[in-house]
Amino acid sequence: MEVTIYKPAKNAMQSGRAKSGMWVLEYQSDSDKFVEPLMGWTSSDSTLNQVKLEFYTSDDAIAFAGDKGWAYTLISENSRKLKPKNYSDAFK
Numbered sequence: 736m737e738v739t740i741y742k743p744a745k746n747a748m749q750s751g752r753a754k755s756g757m758w759v760l761e762y763q764s765d766s767d768k769f770v771e772p773l774m775g776w777t778s779s780d781s782t783l784n785q786v787k788l789e790f791y792t793s794d795d796a797i798a799f800a801g802d803k804g805w806a807y808t809l810i811s812e813n814s815r816k817l818k819p820k821n822y823s824d825a826f827k
Contacts, residue, residue, distance in 0.1 A: 736803075737763040740796045741810035760788040760796045760807075 738760050745755040762783040771778045790796040793809065800807040 736805045738800050738805050738807045739763060739810065740793060740807055742812045757789040758793045758796050760790065760800065762786055
């Protein structure tokens, strides 16, 4: 089984960075999606695409995948680049 481990970006609707420190382990679905003929919804045979496991560190997620014998892809964390700003810069 193939899994992806990554640290998601913060939600665009939040200004703070609270609850953005978790690493996510997400399954790669190998089953194809299809359109259900009756309602027109997109369906899949597998429910694993709905499962996301959260871990405090990437090492915990890697250890979990290793214990299960799963191949994993680690997507490195993007660092945030802060530009120092002064209040007086708005009036220049």
